[in-house]
Amino acid sequence: MTQNNNSPVSRSNDPEHIDLLALMLQLWRGKWTIAIFVFVFIAMAIGYLSIAKEKWTSRAIIAQPDAAQIATYSNALNILYGSAAPSMLDIQTRAIGRFNSSFSALSQALDNQDVPEKLTIEPAVKGETLPLTVSYISTSAEAAQKQLAQYIQQVDEQTAKELALDLKDNIKEQIKSLNDSLVSQEKVAQEQKELRIKQIAEALKNAEAAKITSPRIQQTQDVTQETMFLLGSDGLKSMIDNEASRPLVFSAAYYQTRQKLLDIQNLNVNPDTIHVYRYVMKPNLPVHRDSPKKPIILTLAVLLGLMMGSVVVLARNTLRNYKPKA
Known part of the structure; x- marks a missing residue:
């Protein structure tokens, strides 16, 4: 089995076989790209929290x-x-x-x-x-x-x-x-x-x-x-x-x-x-607001950032290493 730095998937005679180790290596090499997406989504979440109407x-x-x-x-x-x-x-x-x-x-x-x-x-x-x-x-x-x-x-x-x-x-x-x-x-x-x-x-x-x-x-x-x-x-x-x-x-x-x-x-x-x-x-003084839920929104922002960053990294490497069949 041969592998270079940009190869997303190990060579294999089985087209449905996916090398998870190679996949993880690709994500690790694209960690800064993923981090940027996470940062962007967190910034968007913070911006939403700052302008969203509280309930x-x-x-x-x-x-x-x-x-x-x-x-x-x-x-x-x-x-x-x-x-x-x-x-x-x-x-x-x-x-x-x-x-x-x-x-x-x-x-x-x-x-x-x-x-x-x-x-x-x-x-x-x-x-x-x-x-x-x-x-x-x-x-x-x-x-x-x-x-x-x-x-x-x-x-x-x-x-x-x-x-x-x-x-x-x-x-x-x-x-x-x-x-x-x-x-x-x-x-x-x-x-x-x-x-x-x-x-x-x-x-x-x-x-x-x-x-x-x-x-x-x-x-x-x-x-x-x-x-x-x-x-x-x-x-x-x-x-x-x-x-x-x-x-x-x-x-x-x-x-x-x-x-x-x-x-x-x-x-x-x-x-x-x-x-x-x-x-x-008597009417109580609420302690927790109904919305927006800060912990939930920030957690979703991190997850979405990870997902989108990972998709971009994998898609970029796939296109870069794509070779049409003779």
Whole structure:
């Protein structure tokens, strides 16, 4: 077997036989060429790292609000609907559900901007609705943490205002309904009063027709509509005057309705006292950036430099030692 300094492959009768030792020698002799390629690719990687836009992700974990965070809203619903009001657990679940919907809407709006922003919300545990993980990607760790906290607060305030607005609408409807109920009860009481006076007036006519002026019955509790004329015309006239001057008589339900109306009219729920989420983990300050990954990029640069340099060296030697067959 013969070999010169420029021969990439040892002479052999087998065309598919490759002399690995000769191949390694070629690469060794072209080490400076390979080193230049490695240097160039590393320089390109460093240049890319210097101009590439960094991405840092801040994350937070949230869950449904505590009872104290939603207490004013819950108390208002209890006053409005009494025993028909939703339970505290239902209110907490609805609150975090509305937060999730509003946050998702904000995420889509930010993603559709001319300069998109990456804001996401998803279950922290696969298959579970709560808790939720929210994240935001920015060009620096501090900016990602700060902006995520601001977006969470923004959605919380917006959702609280929506709940308070819904509550005000419900209060208006309840006040109208209770006032209508009071008017109806007052009308019924007035009709009952007028009916009572008519009954006494009818008994007075009978008493005058029978010329009964003084009571003819001793036990007044036994008096019926048919026997009322026995009380005498004088007594019946007094009863008419008394009934006409008496205030309307209402049932206990009327006063309960008025009490409920006053309680509802005094409701004043401040959105600042409503919070629809609870932090399990506040927005963190990321330690490692998402991209660009410096170690990975530099490693790839070295590998690509080695590969390209080796290809150039081997191709150059192959062309240099190529001899066409006679």
